[in-house]
Amino acid sequence: MEFLKANLETPVQFISCGQFVALDKWTHMKRVIDNYELIIGVKNTIFIRQENKEYEVNPGDILLLYPGYTHSGYRYSDKGTSFYWMHFLFKNSFSHLNQKEANSEILPMLNNPMMNKKHNSIILPNTMELSQFEALNIKVRQLFHATTEEFIYPFALDYLLTSILIEISSQYLISKRNVFDRSKPAKLYSVVEWIKLNIEKDITIDEIATEFSYNKDYLTRLFKKHLGVNLIQYINNSKIVKAKELLINTDMTIKEIAYFLSFKDEKYFMRLFKDYENITPTGYRNAYYKGLLFSR
Incomplete structure (x- = not known):
């Protein structure tokens, strides 16, 4: 190839x-x-x-x-x-x-x-x-x-x-x-899957460390080594991925999505989304639907 x-x-x-x-x-x-x-x-x-x-x-x-x-x-x-x-x-x-x-x-x-x-x-x-x-x-x-x-x-x-x-x-x-991904350690999969299943919660490193009986520093090194980002960045990125799914597939408001994903501050959620996607949540939703309508 x-x-x-x-x-x-x-x-x-x-x-x-x-x-x-x-x-x-x-x-x-x-x-x-x-x-x-x-x-x-x-x-x-x-x-x-x-x-x-x-x-x-x-x-x-x-x-x-x-x-x-x-x-x-x-x-x-x-x-x-x-x-x-x-x-x-x-x-x-x-x-x-x-x-x-x-x-x-x-x-x-x-x-x-x-x-x-x-x-x-x-x-x-x-x-x-x-x-x-x-x-x-x-x-x-x-x-x-x-x-x-x-x-x-x-x-x-x-x-x-x-x-x-x-x-x-x-x-x-x-x-x-x-x-x-198949070459990455099984223990990393366990943590990643747990984060995915609990993405609506206010997830902390302490909570994950307790859940899996891991040292916090070990968790940080594990994510940095195999995913290239620290654990907080990975959690935030996963929440943004979920937010994009909700923006496209539901009629939830931006505020409702922010609280659903345990962002206590709607404005912080909007800033974080813009940092990760270079577009606001509302802009992302509008752009998606305009694209679909334009293609019909």
Whole structure:
């Protein structure tokens, strides 16, 4: 597998997009393009060769084709075969990585969830099976809809396509995290699971230490070593994750969510949320629902 590391301090440059549907048996033409093409399988299997490597793109799979590389079909696909395609260029620095180089970038990010708040680059695999196709499909339909608008700022398409690339990168990192997590000590899982089950409470380090008969300093070292953050930071981050879930899936007010998660001060909860997410709780809720409505 190959990877792309791209700086996204500014969005990518959108070129074009669409959905291909084969009206008969079909195979991809042989060609070389001067931009990146993202392919997302929708129906049936697409058979594409890039240079000397052959790929099968099934529904829910992605394939990234590189500029300057020869790609072509190597087998016919059935009538009705369909896929999304998007062409773009990077405005900022980017580099191609092999598996070992990508791991050296990915593992520190997985080991320290706080690091991603300050990270300005994404890691994209050139091929993968999406774990949450519908989440990406919403963003793709949103992009397609935007291209049909009578008036839209040109840079809006850049941002929409950038959000698609970020979603793909995020899904890949989550899949890697699930594998990476298996190497962590079982005792850490016990504490993490307890925090998850008691996230609504006003959790303290003393309470956790008593619950598991651990020394407080040991707990601090355990989290710092394996998760890259101290225990209080991990608890706060877990509460923010739960808050995001409540903002999207319930009609609870910001105040109700703050008290549900045992924040005694609503304003403190709002400041903490803004620190972690770079957006207010209300802004997060509004942005989510506007995104869903816009994609319909």
